[in-house]
Amino acid sequence: MSEVTAISKFACPGCGGEAVWTPAKKALVCPYCGTVSPAELKADGSLIEESDLATALRSIPEDQRGWAAKRKTVRCQSCQAISVFDEKRVAQRCDFCGSSSLLSVDDIQAPIRPGSLLPFKIADTHVREEIRKWYGSHFWARSNLNDKAMTDTLHGLYLPYWTFDAHAECPWEAEAGHHYYTRDSQGRQQRQTRWEYASGHVSQDFDDVLVPASKGVHPALLSALEPFPTVDSLVPYDAGYLSGWVVEQYQIDLIQSAQASRSRMDDLLRSTCAQQIPGDTYRNLQISPEYSAQTFKHVLLPVWLLTYTYGTKTYQVAVNGVTGKITGEYPLSWVKITIAVVLGLILLFIMMQMGN
Numbered sequence: 001m002s003e004v005t006a007i008s009k010f011a012c013p014g015c016g017g018e019a020v021w022t023p024a025k026k027a028l029v030c031p032y033c034g035t036v037s038p039a040e041l042k043a044d045g046s047l048i049e050e051s052d053l054a055t056a057l058r059s060i061p062e063d064q065r066g067w068a069a070k071r072k073t074v075r076c077q078s079c080q081a082i083s084v085f086d087e088k089r090v091a092q093r094c095d096f097c098g099s100s101s102l103l104s105v106d107d108i109q110a111p112i113r114p115g116s117l118l119p120f121k122i123a124d125t126h127v128r129e130e131i132r133k134w135y136g137s138h139f140w141a142r143s144n145l146n147d148k149a150m151t152d153t154l155h156g157l158y159l160p161y162w163t164f165d166a167h168a169e170c171p172w173e174a175e176a177g178h179h180y181y182t183r184d185s186q187g188r189q190q191r192q193t194r195w196e197y198a199s200g201h202v203s204q205d206f207d208d209v210l211v212p213a214s215k216g217v218h219p220a221l222l223s224a225l226e227p228f229p230t231v232d233s234l235v236p237y238d239a240g241y242l243s244g245w246v247v248e249q250y251q252i253d254l255i256q257s258a259q260a261s262r263s264r265m266d267d268l269l270r271s272t273c274a275q276q277i278p279g280d281t282y283r284n285l286q287i288s289p290e291y292s293a294q295t296f297k298h299v300l301l302p303v304w305l306l307t308y309t310y311g312t313k314t315y316q317v318a319v320n321g322v323t324g325k326i327t328g329e330y331p332l333s334w335v336k337i338t339i340a341v342v343l344g345l346i347l348l349f350i351m352m353q354m355g356n
């Protein structure tokens with residue numbers, strides 16, 4: 001620790017706790033909330049910060065932090081997710097991975113309070129039914145997972161997200177392709193394309209570009225759960241909504257969140273620009289966006305999560321708590337796969353015989 005104390009103290013932008021310089025990550029990592037802040041160490045031992053987001057987060061005042069209700073906080077030693085729930089409840093196992101090694105972090109500093117949330121719309125009875133149907137429809141999944149395993153570990157969770165808003169001014173250039181038709185020597189119609197330079201300009205406002213801040217749910221599932229109707233259905237944060245539910249506390253990698261929001265906005269701009277290109281097709285689209293008025297919010301979104309272990313692996317099935325969209329992982333049935341491969345080989349062999 002002597003190395004660390006030589007550096008001037010650095011308050012975590014997420015929770016205000018004292019972040020620790022971690023040479024392996026070349027970043028400041030908060031031991032309380034897991035926030036990874038982008039910073040570089042100068043030769044004299046002082047820190048260079050790299051992110052506007054970090055500065056903005058740090059300036060969030062004390063009265064906009066905390067849960068506005070008595071809550072208990074634990075960190076899972078296995079998947080690192082931080083769960084927050086009613087004070088009276090005793091957590092036996094992590095809702096995300098099933099591990100029982102939970103560490104109480106009641107001395108945690110107050111995280112940023114969510115500005116708003118989406119309340120649950122879909123009841124657990126319906127979710128159980130849908131998960132059963134979904135699992136049954138996946139041919140490659142093992143068929144011998146019992147019903148109990150499929151439904152006993154279903155949890156309703158509020159997951160943490162950052163939403164980013166921004167304005168973009170974006171000039172674009174491209175080659176627009178116009179189709180025309182000629183006839184070849186046999187009189188058949190041939191499609192040709194004439195390419196012409198085209199350019200234009202797009203002004204776009206982004207509203208609620210989502211970046212997940214969950215550690216507990218596997219990343220591939222998180223992206224498959226979207227979209228959430230954040231634009232018209234968010235309600236202002238009220239501790240009452242969370243009573244009886246488990247909330248995952250955000251953990252942020254500031255560099256990644258900022259990059260993720262920017263690349264999603266770039267993608268959206270690209271498709272808006274593409275729609276403006278005249279003609280029938282296009283190529284070499286170049287966009288040069290300038291972003292301004294970037295703001296962000298912390299929101300909670302409802303997800304039903306089922307976690308089960310098969311062998312040594314943990315599998316998750318997640319259901320969007322508003323739209324009911326379902327996505328998940330399942331153990332493959334090697335018996336089914338082996339039979340399919342053998343059948344395929346037999347078929348191939350028969351076809352080769354017939355070809356001779």
Ligand SMILES: [Zn+2]
Nearest residue numbers: 012015030033
């Ligand atoms: Zn922190």
Ligand SMILES: [Zn+2]
Nearest residue numbers: 076079094097
């Ligand atoms: Zn866990």
